Amino acid sequence: MALASFSAAHAQTAAQQLPAGTTLSTAPNGALPVTNPANAASAPTEGVQIVKGITGATTAATPGALGKNGLPSIDNATPGNVAGLLSYCIHKKYVNGTTSRSVARKLAKRADVKNDQNYSLGGQGLLSNATSTPFDISTLDKSKRVRLCSDLTKKGQELQ
16 A cells, blocks of 8 residues: 555656656556546547646536637637647548648647647647636537637638
């Protein structure tokens, strides 16, 4: 029993020593991957980035989460979050053509994006909106997800 508590304490210490944005091939003991808890299939299969300070996710049903246009605000989305969300949108086929793919790739090459934990959140479909509770875009109707992904492409072009 003492060994188990030592291992947990050691894992927490090891995780705290990693610089922000560090990507590992496997998660350290006790680390939680960035996933949609309602969908176990969204668990990462490759490297895991440790994300700190996240307290769940808001949804389309959360009061005040959506603006007058029925979409969450993307005004405070970081370049990393936009790049990750565009990757998510491409994977889920919410955008067509090469523009979104090109924008996502260009943003992902930026130094500030490589170490941005919001990139990982975006890749899981979570829009970081300047709070500790990101918005889960998978809770939007499909037509609104498509519109949001289109808006993210435009925002990404402005950020390049």
